[in-house]
Amino acid sequence: MVTYSREGECLLKADITRRTALKLVAGGAAFTLAAPALGQGLPDKILIGVPSSLSTPYGVADDTDHLSGTTMALEEINAGGGVLGRELELFVPDVDKLSPESCRQAIAACIDKKVLAISNAFLFAPIPAMDESAKYKCPYLSGNTQRNATEAYKANPAKYSHMLQTDPSETNYGWTYPMWLKKMEETKLWKPKNRKIHIVSEQVAYNQTILKAAKEAIAKSDFELDGLTDIQYPVNDWSPVIQKLREVDAGAIMINHWVASEYAAFCKQFKADPVPNSLVYLQYGPSQPEFLELGGSATEGFCWSTVLGVYGDARGQEFRKKYSERFPEFGDNMGLVYSGNGYDIVHYLKLSWEATGKPEDFAANVQWIRNNPYRGVCGMMNMNNEYQEALHYPDNAFGNQAATLEEGMSQLFVQVQDGKHKIIWPNEIAESKLQPAPWWS
Structure with a gap:
C-alpha cells in the first residue's frame, strides 16, 4: 500500500498507473509519496523531488514509467530499513515539459519542500530548471538526453556542478x-x-x-x-x-x-x-x-x-520481471526506458548517501556520484567527464564515447x-x- 498526501488531504492507492496518475494531480497540485513507516523515533525522512508531467497530453507515458520505477526502488529500500535508518519519501510536482516557466516552477516547488535530491525523466526546457536548481544545488539526476543542457554544464561547471545527466545525449x-x-x-x-x-x-x-x-x-x-x-x-x-x-x-x-x-x-x-x-x-x-x-x-x-533503456541481460530481465509483478496492469508491455532509469537513480542515490553518511551535504554527494560510476539495469552511468553525462556505447567517433560495453551506456x-x-x-x-x-x- 502506498500513501499519497496532497495539500493536507490523505488517500491510499495500491499503485500508480498512466491513467490514475492524471486523477491524482487534477488541477496540477503536487503530492508526496512514501512507503509504510519503518517505525517510531527515526530521524527525519529523506525527501526526493520527482517533477512529473501528469496533467498534459504529452510526457505522461515516460514520466509515469519514471515515477513507477522510482516508486519500486523506494519500496525496496524502505522495506530493507531505508537509508541510514531514514525512510525515503517522494515529492511529485506536476510539470509541463514544454513550458520554461512550468519547468522552473516545478524545481522551485522542490526547493521549497527542501528535497535532498531531484530525479527527473526529461524536460524540453531544461535550462530554466537548471538555473532555478542552481540556487539550491542538491544532486539533480535526470535522463534528459539533451546536449544543450550538458553544454551548459561544460561552459559553467561551477554553476551547474550538481547537474548529472544519467544518459548520453540525443x-x-x-x-x-x-x-x-x-x-x-x-x-x-x-x-x-x-x-x-x-x-x-x-x-x-x-x-x-x-x-x-x-x-x-x-x-x-x-x-x-x-x-x-x-x-x-x-x-x-x-x-x-x-x-x-x-x-x-x-x-x-x-x-x-x-x-x-x-x-x-x-x-x-x-x-x-x-x-x-x-x-x-x-x-x-x-x-x-x-x-x-x-x-x-x-x-x-x-x-x-x-540511448537509455533496460538491457535484456540477466539483470535487466530480473528487473522486468519484478516490475511486471509490481505493476501487473502494465502487463508485459512495460516502458523500457524511464522505468529502469527512475529505479537506477534512487539506488544510485542510496549508495551515495550511505558512502558520505550525509544526505544533506549536497556537494559531497554530487562529488561521490561523479567519481563512482554505477552499473544499473540500464547500463553504466559514468558521468565523470567534461559534459557530466553518461558515456555512450558503441563508440561512434564523435566524442564522449565508451570503448567497451561495460564502460558506458549502450544505445x-x-x-x-x-x-x-x-x-x-x-x-x-x-x-x-x-x-x-x-x-x-
Missing part, C-alpha cells in the same frame, strides 16, 4: 544511425536497394539536434542524404509524408519524432501504402507502451532505438518482432537478429 541518435545501417548491411540480413537515406524530422530543438548530428555522420559514411521532410507536432495525417517517401524511394528511412501515439498512426498508414524494401527506423518514441497498444500488428518489422537498437520489442544490436546484448519487414519482398 546527438548520438544522429551520429550512430549510419553506423547501425552499415552493421545491418554487414549481417546480410538487409540488402540496401540503394544508398539513399530520407529523413522525416520534427521541429523541436531535441529533434533538430538529432537531425544536425545525423547529417554530420551521413556525410562521413557511404550512404547519402537524399531529402528531408519537415513535420510539426501534432501530426494528424501522415499521407503526404508517405507519398513523399514513395517518391524518393530511399533504401533507408528515418522518422525523427518523439510521440508514441503518432508513430503508431504512421505505422498503420505506412503498412497500407509502404515503400517496398526500405529499412524504416523510428527514433525513440516506440519505447513508450502506447506504441504497441495503439499500433498493434501494424508495428511489426519497424526498428527504433534508445539499444530494437525491432518489433511477433508483437514484442527485441534488441537486435549491439551484438553483445542482442536478444535477436534483424528480421525481414512485412513490406520487404
Whole structure:
C-alpha cells in the first residue's frame, strides 16, 4: 500500500498507473509519496523531488514509467530499513515539459519542500530548471538526453556542478544511425536497394539536434542524404509524408519524432501504402507502451532505438520481471526506458548517501556520484567527464564515447518482432537478429 498526501488531504492507492496518475494531480497540485513507516523515533525522512508531467497530453507515458520505477526502488529500500535508518519519501510536482516557466516552477516547488535530491525523466526546457536548481544545488539526476543542457554544464561547471545527466545525449541518435545501417548491411540480413537515406524530422530543438548530428555522420559514411521532410507536432495525417517517401524511394528511412501515439498512426498508414524494401527506423518514441497498444500488428518489422533503456541481460530481465509483478496492469508491455532509469537513480542515490553518511551535504554527494560510476539495469552511468553525462556505447567517433560495453551506456537498437520489442544490436546484448519487414519482398 502506498500513501499519497496532497495539500493536507490523505488517500491510499495500491499503485500508480498512466491513467490514475492524471486523477491524482487534477488541477496540477503536487503530492508526496512514501512507503509504510519503518517505525517510531527515526530521524527525519529523506525527501526526493520527482517533477512529473501528469496533467498534459504529452510526457505522461515516460514520466509515469519514471515515477513507477522510482516508486519500486523506494519500496525496496524502505522495506530493507531505508537509508541510514531514514525512510525515503517522494515529492511529485506536476510539470509541463514544454513550458520554461512550468519547468522552473516545478524545481522551485522542490526547493521549497527542501528535497535532498531531484530525479527527473526529461524536460524540453531544461535550462530554466537548471538555473532555478542552481540556487539550491542538491544532486539533480535526470535522463534528459539533451546536449544543450550538458553544454551548459561544460561552459559553467561551477554553476551547474550538481547537474548529472544519467544518459548520453540525443546527438548520438544522429551520429550512430549510419553506423547501425552499415552493421545491418554487414549481417546480410538487409540488402540496401540503394544508398539513399530520407529523413522525416520534427521541429523541436531535441529533434533538430538529432537531425544536425545525423547529417554530420551521413556525410562521413557511404550512404547519402537524399531529402528531408519537415513535420510539426501534432501530426494528424501522415499521407503526404508517405507519398513523399514513395517518391524518393530511399533504401533507408528515418522518422525523427518523439510521440508514441503518432508513430503508431504512421505505422498503420505506412503498412497500407509502404515503400517496398526500405529499412524504416523510428527514433525513440516506440519505447513508450502506447506504441504497441495503439499500433498493434501494424508495428511489426519497424526498428527504433534508445540511448537509455533496460538491457535484456540477466539483470535487466530480473528487473522486468519484478516490475511486471509490481505493476501487473502494465502487463508485459512495460516502458523500457524511464522505468529502469527512475529505479537506477534512487539506488544510485542510496549508495551515495550511505558512502558520505550525509544526505544533506549536497556537494559531497554530487562529488561521490561523479567519481563512482554505477552499473544499473540500464547500463553504466559514468558521468565523470567534461559534459557530466553518461558515456555512450558503441563508440561512434564523435566524442564522449565508451570503448567497451561495460564502460558506458549502450544505445539499444530494437525491432518489433511477433508483437514484442527485441534488441537486435549491439551484438553483445542482442536478444535477436534483424528480421525481414512485412513490406520487404
